[in-house]
Amino acid sequence: MVAVFNKDVLSWYLITIKLREAVDANLQKPPPQPPQQQRGLPLPLTNGAAPPPLQRQPEQDRAPRSRAQSPAHSPKPQDSEWVIAIRGKLAQARAEEAACPWARLSVYRVPRCLRDGDERAYTPQVVSIGLLHHGRRHLREMDRHKWRALHHVLKRTGHDVTACLGAVRALEDRVRACYEGRAAGMGSNDLAECLVLDGTFLLELFRGALDGGKGFVDDLGYSRHDPIFAIRGAMHAVRNDMILLENQVPLFVLDLLLGIQLGHPEQTGAVANLAVRFFDPLMPTDAPLLRKDRSKLESYVGASAAAAFDPLSDPMLHCLDVFRRSLLRAGLQPMPPPPARLWLKKWSGLRRVADKRRQQFVHCVSELREAGIRCRRRNTDRFWDIKFDNGVLQIPRILIHDGTNSLFLNLIAFEQCHMDIATPGGNNITSYAIFMDNLINSAENVKYLHDRGIIEHWLGSDAEAADLFNRLCDEVVFDINDSYLSGLSDQVNRYYEYKWSTWVASLKHNYFSNPWAIVSVVAAVFLLLLTTMQTFYSAYSYYRPLH
Known part of the structure; x- marks a missing residue:
């Protein structure tokens, strides 16, 4: 043993020994395994042999990976919190795009651009139907009547609510695929309860309204003094709410519930017939249904559920769609535009813009009258069936009441939202509304059409009726070349530009507007002839004096 008397040397000696022991300890440890081997996965083989069977990964080692953590969207070390938040929003948008079947939508939220300034026209005032307005505070009063309707149905049919x-x-x-918006936040039980309640309520109204409301008492068992299920003032408000775009139940749900009640769950088409009869009072015309159509509807009760007339032969979406098709029954045959405008039609199909300058069908009534074009009432029950022949614009009569504004606004909103009908022939209500908007620019125009028996309104003044038509199509996307009235408007405009008709019309307007004007014109012409004859004989006697 070596004796060390120097303190510093002894310290360095001890440090060296400790370092030597640490190095020896590290050399005795086994080499680290690759990551695959640590997790129980096979090592890659280089000799072409088949890999050994995979070992099952322990549950605690397997962390679930969500869409937001996919390799393409997982946060990278260098990403800031702002970039990570943006990636999360993109992942949410991707999931929403994949989960929303746009092609199956039918109950839409009215776009903000359409509803600004007229919120009440799109919002139910008495009853909520469907999911979008379910649970609104001011609409809960009607819920107890919905439960009464369900009670009556179960008691009458003997079925169980389950x-x-x-x-x-x-x-x-x-x-859920039919509704835009709020349906995603409603639970399965609440959704089923809402649809059964609202659907049963609608069916009771449809069936009881037949035969002038006698069905509520005679067939369905309600009291004659019932506050809802009787033809009273409340029925008018309920009917107006049932035609709103946001206040709908898919028609296949109503068909199913009616089929369960009648013992034929597989039947379809019956509810559409009942709905047309129920919404008959909302028709904006004197004769809402043709006689043959009405007879088919009235013969439905107790008959086969498949009896549906032509306009309702295709699958329909909801009550508003049924009502729209009943308005346009027998179809609309658009008049083809002249060859000179075919290129314009193709060009305009590429750019559909909400531009008032591109929504001008014809001139207003005052200008048309100056060009010799007269308006006359056409005797038909189809208010949209407008004709033009030899300077006469034949327009069917339309009735305007306090619910007409909301009715047309919701029909137009439906045509704007539902792309399946936004095709040639699919914007017919919008076409008619814009055509009437072009004709009417003032209260005088309404008065002229009223005097001709074309417009009958129950509003406060002619100015209110003019304002109604002028505000129907604000912010509406529309192309006049896709309208069924495009050919007719071309005929009217060509006649308007013909100068001879303008001169004749000016003559009639200025000199033949009333009997006294006609007498004065005749007298003036007679005096002119006498003056001409006197001048002639005076000149004749001067050059050829009598001898």
């Missing part, structure tokens, strides 16, 4: 709830729950995914 049969209806189970049948509707089986359609949950299909129903």
Whole structure:
């Protein structure tokens, strides 16, 4: 043993020994395994042999990976919190795009650009139907009457409520795909309860309104003094709410509930017939239904559920769609534009813009009268069936009441939102509204059409009726070349530009507007002839004096 008397040397000696022991300890440890081997995965083989069987990964080692953590969207070390937040929003948008079947939408939220300034026209005032306005505070009063309707149905048919709830729950995914917006936040039980309540309520109204409302008492068992299920003042407000775009139940749900009540769950088409009869008072015309159509509807009760007349032969979406098709029954045959405008039609199809300058069909009534074009009432029950022949614009009569504004606004909003009908022939209500907007620019125009028996309104003044038509199509996207009235407007405009007709019209307007003007014109012409004859004989006697 070596004796060390120097303190510093002894310290360095001890440090060296400790370092030597640490190095020896590290050399005795086993080499680290690759990551695959640490997790129980096979090592890559280089000799072409088959890999050994995979070992099951322990549950605690497997962390679930969501869409937001996919390699393409997982946060990178160098990303800031702002970039990470943006990636999260993109992942949410991707999930929403994949989960929303746009092609199956039918109950829409009215776009803000359309509803600004007229919120009441799109919002139910008495009853909520469907999911978009379910649970609104001011509409809850009607819920107790919905429960009464369900009680009457179950008592009358002997069915259990679980049969209806189970049948509707089986359609949950299909129903959710029809609604835009709020349906995603409603639970399955609440959704089924809402649809059964609202659907039963609608069916009771449809069936009871037949035969002038006698069905409520005679067939359905309600009291004659019932505050809702009787033809009273409340029925008018309920009917107006049932035609709103946001206040709808898919028609296949109503068909299913009616089929359960009648014992034929597979039937379709019956509800459409009942709905047309129920909404008959809202028709803006004197003769809402043709006699043959009415007879088919009235013969439905107790008959086969498949009896549906032509306009309702295709699958329909909801009550508003049914009402729109009943308005346009027998179809609209658009008049083709002249060859000179075919290139314009193709060009305009590429750019559909909400531009008032591109929504001008014809001139207003005052200008048309100056060009010799007269307006005359056309005797038909189809208010949209406008004709033009030899300077006469034949327009069917239309009735305007306090619900007409909301009715047309919701029909136009439906045509704007539902792309399946936004095709040639699919914007017919919008076409008619814009055509009437072009004709009417003032209260005088309304008065002229009223005197001709074309417009009958129950509003406060002619100015209110003019304002109604002028505000219907604000912010509406429309192309006149896709309208069924495009050919007719070309005929009217060509006649308007013909100068001879303008001169004749000016003559009639200025000199033949009333009997006294006609007498004065005749007298003036007679005096002119006498003056001409006197001048002639005076000149004749001067050059050829009598001898």
